[in-house]
Amino acid sequence: MxxxxxxxxxxxxxxxxxxxxAAMVAPAMAVSEKATGIKWDQxxxxxxxxxxxxxxxxxxxxxxxxxxxxxxxxxxxxxxxxxxxxxxxxxxxxxxxxxxxxxxxxxxxxxxxxxxxxxxxxxxxxxxxxxxxxxxxxxxxxxxxxxxxxxxxxxxxxxxxxxxxxxxxxxxxxxxxxxxxxxxxxxxxxxxxxxxxxxxxxxxxxxxxxxxxxxxxxxxxxxxxxxxxxxxxxxxxxxxxxxxxxxxxxxxxxxxxxxxxxxxxxxxxxxxxxxxxxxxxxxxxxxxxSGPWASPDEGGFGYVSNYSIYNFPHSIAINRLTGKRFMDEIADRKTRADAELACRDEQGNALPPILITSYADSKKHPNTEKVIKYNVGWKFDSVEELAKHFNVPLNPLKAQIEEYNGYVKTGKDAQFGKNMTKAKDKYIKAPFTVVRLWPKxxxxxxxxxxxTKAEVKDxxxxxxxxxxxxxxxxxxxxxxxxxxxxxxxxxxxxxxxxxxxxxxxx
The missing domain is CATH 3.50.50.60 (FAD/NAD(P)-binding domain)
Known part of the structure; x- marks a missing residue:
């Protein structure tokens, strides 16, 4: 040609x-044309x-x-x-x-x-x-x-x-x-x-x-x-x-x-x-x-996203229906986003999971104060208080935290194979910081x-x-x-x- x-x-x-x-309509469509006869302004x-x-x-x-x-x-x-x-x-x-x-x-x-x-x-x-x-x-x-x-x-x-x-x-x-x-x-x-x-x-x-x-x-x-x-x-x-x-x-x-x-x-x-x-x-x-670190409680990228990205390695993501972990918290984005989207209540409605972190570890990230201040994250002094707030079954949650802390001690996650390097000595214990998760x-x-030359191919x-x-x-x-x-x-x-x-x- x-x-x-x-x-x-x-x-x-x-x-x-x-x-x-589906219809595909681009906004304010640009239109290219031949340069023949064009008067250049610059x-x-x-x-x-x-x-x-x-x-x-x-x-x-x-x-x-x-x-x-x-x-x-x-x-x-x-x-x-x-x-x-x-x-x-x-x-x-x-x-x-x-x-x-x-x-x-x-x-x-x-x-x-x-x-x-x-x-x-x-x-x-x-x-x-x-x-x-x-x-x-x-x-x-x-x-x-x-x-x-x-x-x-x-x-x-x-x-x-x-x-x-x-x-x-x-x-x-x-x-x-x-x-x-x-x-x-x-x-x-x-x-x-x-x-x-x-x-x-x-x-x-x-x-x-x-x-x-x-x-x-x-x-x-x-x-x-x-x-x-x-x-x-x-x-x-x-x-x-x-x-x-x-x-x-x-x-x-x-x-x-x-x-x-x-x-x-x-x-x-x-x-x-x-x-x-x-x-x-x-x-x-x-x-x-979709970003699996996003929050349904704020618009755009928000404060929770960077908070979650920092804290995922030493936190547990919990399905609120079961009180149990449901994913490797540092798997690739698609794996985690798909796992979060599968968190549903008994009627099949979306039930955003929660990310639980020890406040002592989470507070090392500057966004922790902001997520709590702007009510897109919560601080709890006990697991009972946390479970009641999010209507999570208490006994399974307690058992999950104890089980996960065992993985922190041994350095091996028997549930999901999470790389525990960054979780070393970071146990899930009160007080807790919690945010909700939902992909965006x-x-x-x-x-x-x-x-590899950044040339656009025809x-x-x-x-x-x-x-x-x-x-x-x-x-x-x-x-x-x-x-x-x-x-x-x-x-x-x-x-x-x-x-x-x-x-x-x-």
């Missing part, structure tokens, strides 16, 4: 929604769409490699996107803190953990590429001024502790320093600037973009559309589509508007959708991950297919679409069925850096 057939490709992508058995060396981890890392790397004119465009009024409100958890192998704590790790071990969670369909080459460069990305955040807690965490599905967390316990602890570094390096940043489509050449190569200035999310748009020529190319770092209910329901009809979501409101997927129209390969769109839509494994030719790169959650196929927690930040940053490197070499 020598010339791009935009109309044919629009019909192709519309078929994705039909095939899924010419920019490197165009980056999106200001999250991937976009910011791409901009910094591009400037370090000698780019003179780098611009980041963000559709929302604020910078950082969904990245700013994520958990601020960063996994990397062979780090200084691992060496300090005596943790033996390797790129191969991190990749193996992710492949297991991916259930046979993760992209091993991309996982290895990210793991191999994760320490470089972590160093970029440190150089920019990010600060992390002085301890490592072992998240679900990870065979060792390899996760750093920002001291503010959210992604803003990374996005804000990176944004500041971008501006120090002379990167131009534009907010309220909405991507409206690609401008392409006769052979389908990306020559530039259409942008709407003065964009106000969710309102009628008075802004002017401008045409920008991208001399080296365009990096799409536009994130996932978890807030686009129609699109996610087309892939998984159970993810209705009644299902909560941890994402920022701008995570609606237009950039991804327009790359599909251009010919990008859709991968794994139906694999949409958190991360889209699906998106456009990229290679579904019609199998070759990279010239001038087009992508990084972060907008890409698909990397993690497979289930993404391990704390692996999105290194993926976003490494692939953003990779896109910049590829672009500067082109």
């Amino acid at each position: 020598n010339k791009i057939d935009l109309l044919g490709r629009r019909k192709f992508i519309t078929g994705l929604g039909i095939a899924a058995g 010419e920019i060396e490197i165009v980056i769409i999106g200001s999250g981890f991937a976009g910011l890392a791409a901009a910094i790397e591009a400037k370090k490699l000698g780019a003179k004119d780098v611009h980041i465009f963000e559709k929302m009024s604020y910078f950082g996107g969904n990245s700013a409100i994520n958990g601020g958890l960063f996994a990397a192998p062979v780090t200084p803190m691992q060496q300090k704590e005596g943790v033996e790790d390797s790129v191969e071990r991190m990749v193996a953990d992710q492949l297991a969670a991916g259930r046979g369909i993760a992209d091993e080459a991309l996982l290895r590429h990210v793991a191999s460069h994760a320490m470089e990305a972590l160093q970029m955040t440190l150089d920019a001024g990010s600060e992390y807690h002085p301890y490592l965490q072992q998240l679900g599905g990870h065979s060792v502790a390899r996760t750093y967390q920002t001291t503010v316990s959210c992604g803003a602890g990374i996005t804000q320093p990176l944004l500041k570094k971008c501006r120090e390096l002379g990167v131009n940043t534009h907010n309220r600037s909405k991507f409206e489509g690609f401008l392409v050449g006769e052979k389908g190569e990306v020559l530039g973009i259409k942008m709407r200035e003065n964009y106000h999310f969710g309102e009628d748009q008075p802004g002017k559309i401008i045409h920008i020529r991208a001399k080296r190319g365009v990096i799409m770092a536009t994130g996932g589509f978890a807030q686009n209910v129609n699109l996610r329901m087309a892939q998984d009809p159970t993810l209705t508007s009644e299902v909560g979501c941890t994402n920022a409101p701008g995570a609606t997927g237009e950039g991804m959708y327009e790359m599909f129209r251009l010919g990008a390969i859709p991968v794994h769109l139906a694999h949409i991950q 839509v958190h991360y889209c494994q699906g998106g456009v297919m990229v290679n 579904s019609f030719t199998g070759e990279p679409i010239k001038g087009l790169y992508a990084a972060g959650e907008v890409c698909g196929g990397i993690h497979g069925v289930s993404r391990l927690g704390s692996c999105s930040i290194p993926e976003c940053m490494v692939m953003g850096m990779t896109a910049a490197r590829s672009m500067m070499k082109a």
Whole structure:
């Protein structure tokens, strides 16, 4: 195919929604067009769409490699996107803190953990590429001024502790320093600037973009559309589509508007959708991950999420109907989310399980005071008081706590095979801190297919679409069925850096 057939490709992508058995309507649809006869309003060396981890890392790397004119465009009024409100958890192998704590790790071990969670369909080459460069990305955040807690965490599905967390316990602890570094390096940043489509050449190569200035999310748009020529190319770092209910329901009809979501409101997927129209390969769109650490008692990501992530290794998750554990508290996310969703009362109605932690251990995380203060978590002085509050059968609960404390003592979990390393000497005893658990839509494994150069592949030719790169959650196929927690930040940053490197070499 020598010339791009935009109309044919629009019909192709519309078929994705039909095939899924549900209408798929993207919000405020962007439309690409040929650049023939276009009058360019601006010419920019490197165009980056999106200001999250991937976009910011791409901009910094591009400037370090000698780019003179780098611009980041963000559709929302604020910078950082969904990245700013994520958990601020960063996994990397062979780090200084691992060496300090005596943790033996390797790129191969991190990749193996992710492949297991991916259930046979993760992209091993991309996982290895990210793991191999994760320490470089972590160093970029440190150089920019990010600060992390002085301890490592072992998240679900990870065979060792390899996760750093920002001291503010959210992604803003990374996005804000990176944004500041971008501006120090002379990167131009534009907010309220909405991507409206690609401008392409006769052979389908990306020559530039259409942008709407003065964009106000969710309102009628008075802004002017401008045409920008991208001399080296365009990096799409536009994130996932978890807030686009129609699109996610087309892939998984159970993810209705009644299902909560941890994402920022701008995570609606237009950039991804327009790359599909251009010919990008859709991968794994139906694999949409829910966070098993979320709470039904608060909106969005909330305070409980980071609290739970920290405390899972030395806590017990209890089915309120039985008073017994029902899962490995640090299994991969899908395993735990599915187990939580199976917690039902005798009529089959949802019965959110509880996570029980000794207050002495839970209070070491800064969110503990907040979950209690805002009534999304509770402190109890006795197991009797706890059981009465949540209507949990007392005797089975007492027996379960005694049994689990035996596992803490021996270091072996005979019930679910939980890795007890981080539970050493941390017994479940009064006073207790308790939160309720219920999954929320958190991360889209699906998106456009990229290679290890962050080039977007064309579904019609199998070759990279010239001038087009992508990084972060907008890409698909990397993690497979289930993404391990704390692996999105290194993926976003490494692939953003990779896109910049590829672009500067082109």
